[in-house]
Amino acid sequence: MANKLVSKLSKPDTCLLPVLAKSKQSINELLENEEHIKVDDLLSVARLDPGFSIALLREAGMRQSREVTTLSHAILLLSIPASIALLNKQPVLEKTVRPELAALIKRRYFYQYMTATIARDWSVLRKESENNELFTAGLNHDFIQIILFLCETETALKLNEFTTSSLAELQKKEIELLGCSVDELSSKVAKAWKLPELIRESYKSNHHNPKINGIRLAHELVQWLQTHQSFDYPEALHDSIADYMRVPENKAHRMINRSVINVFRMTHGKFYGNSLIRAFMSHPLKLTKKQRQQPSRKQILQDCLQRLGNDVAKLSIKDMFKLVTNSLSAALDLDYVAFFHFDPTQQHLTRPITVNSGNAITLASTTVSLELNKLFRQMMKKEQLLIIDNDNRHKYLPHLPPAFAALAENDFILIHSFFLNNKATGCFVIAFNNNKAVEFGRALAAYKRICKELKAALVLRAKEQQIKVA
Numbered sequence: 001m002a003n004k005l006v007s008k009l010s011k012p013d014t015c016l017l018p019v020l021a022k023s024k025q026s027i028n029e030l031l032e033n034e035e036h037i038k039v040d041d042l043l044s045v046a047r048l049d050p051g052f053s054i055a056l057l058r059e060a061g062m063r064q065s066r067e068v069t070t071l072s073h074a075i076l077l078l079s080i081p082a083s084i085a086l087l088n089k090q091p092v093l094e095k096t097v098r099p100e101l102a103a104l105i106k107r108r109y110f111y112q113y114m115t116a117t118i119a120r121d122w123s124v125l126r127k128e129s130e131n132n133e134l135f136t137a138g139l140n141h142d143f144i145q146i147i148l149f150l151c152e153t154e155t156a157l158k159l160n161e162f163t164t165s166s167l168a169e170l171q172k173k174e175i176e177l178l179g180c181s182v183d184e185l186s187s188k189v190a191k192a193w194k195l196p197e198l199i200r201e202s203y204k205s206n207h208h209n210p211k212i213n214g215i216r217l218a219h220e221l222v223q224w225l226q227t228h229q230s231f232d233y234p235e236a237l238h239d240s241i242a243d244y245m246r247v248p249e250n251k252a253h254r255m256i257n258r259s260v261i262n263v264f265r266m267t268h269g270k271f272y273g274n275s276l277i278r279a280f281m282s283h284p285l286k287l288t289k290k291q292r293q294q295p296s297r298k299q300i301l302q303d304c305l306q307r308l309g310n311d312v313a314k315l316s317i318k319d320m321f322k323l324v325t326n327s328l329s330a331a332l333d334l335d336y337v338a339f340f341h342f343d344p345t346q347q348h349l350t351r352p353i354t355v356n357s358g359n360a361i362t363l364a365s366t367t368v369s370l371e372l373n374k375l376f377r378q379m380m381k382k383e384q385l386l387i388i389d390n391d392n393r394h395k396y397l398p399h400l401p402p403a404f405a406a407l408a409e410n411d412f413i414l415i416h417s418f419f420l421n422n423k424a425t426g427c428f429v430i431a432f433n434n435n436k437a438v439e440f441g442r443a444l445a446a447y448k449r450i451c452k453e454l455k456a457a458l459v460l461r462a463k464e465q466q467i468k469v470a
Helices: 002-009 021-036 039-047 050-063 071-078 080-089 099-125 131-139 143-151 153-160 167-178 182-193 197-201 210-228 235-245 249-266 275-282 297-310 317-332 374-379 393-399 402-408 434-465
Strands: 336-343 348-356 385-388 411-420 423-433
Touching: 002 143, 002 182, 021 039, 021 080, 039 050, 039 071, 039 080, 050 071, 050 080, 050 099, 050 131, 050 143, 050 182, 071 080, 071 131, 099 131, 099 143, 099 210, 099 235, 099 249, 131 197, 131 210, 143 153, 143 182, 153 167, 167 182, 182 197, 197 210, 210 235, 210 249, 235 249, 235 297, 297 317, 297 434, 317 336, 317 348, 317 423, 317 434, 348 423, 374 393, 385 393, 393 402, 402 411, 402 423, 411 434, 423 434
Parallel strands: none
Antiparallel strands: 336 348, 336 423, 385 411, 411 423
16 A cells, blocks of 8 residues: 555645645735745745655655755746746645535644744754754655645544544554555655755755754654643654753753744734644743752763772672663663673573663563574674664564564664673663654764773672672
């Protein structure tokens, strides 16, 4: 079904993009002084109408050999008269679908506009260039969901019922109904339409572009506001945004709220009757974040590093691994952490130290035989790190033990063969929630730092006890 859907959506003639009635009204007003119409006039219409916006990007991308980067770039490539003609060619949303569906799509338009505006604000704070590219990508990040409402209405409405579910449940439903995830479908159609690179790359898990991190964080923030209508943000999201904006955590909450307020000011009177605006106005705004009762993630990591550096004599080897697994789980908000001891005699990975953060899957009684598992036999030949994500999951799932494979179906999995003095000591297995992919790079850096300190502590411990650690 997925391939048929991609083929269907890739053809412009079979996938018209309805625009808002207000957009056509604005263009008709501009045409009264046609000779004075500028790119900025069309740009102001497109920024408030993602239907027109994605139509411009698709038309410019599929017609031109040059890479399209922004909405203004697309208008320049097409020309002002051709852009106006394109708008007039598209059907009017309010006349194309039933009223309740039109209202649902308009809400989605507003959330896309919020994502784009907030991501651009944060990019300005980071003093990045090309903020308009980021705005264009944010405004059209969810384009496929709009298309599904129009072309596969019943499927889209069924998926819409799962917007408040966990990522794993939502992805399972997406694959069940579409044959692939929405991100995979978006990536394929974006490639077929030759949309800007920042949009195409935003659906990949292995990107290295900070602007995509900004879009994903803004998207996650808007989803939180949409589903919870609360401005008391989750700590993990709050801290990730603080790091991205490069501001202290105690100032981030105020700055996040200012970004949200800025969107509402800019859209006053332009997005009629939005429930999110009403909810925002009916809640007393908290510009400052409540003082934490629990230690922050940074404090947990710092405490772990400090104990590994200063308390070596007080900790047994097993205690060190317990300290590391518990600290990693708490500080990085991991779904699962396990360290398997390596038995060189039996050639087994066994006796795992595990930390389970509410995951129904357990590795506590799992033993991996290197003789029977080719993947782990290769992993334990030398120290190496394997990351299983959305892009390579299909390649590694058949070679994982059943319990590992169950974890890898929905999470990013990190497998690290841990060596000390060039000898295999064990293997870390870490499950990282796919919904927090934007934080994965930072989590990986923290993990590597802790492993480095753990090795130093184990070597020091071995010297103090005058034994060799196998």
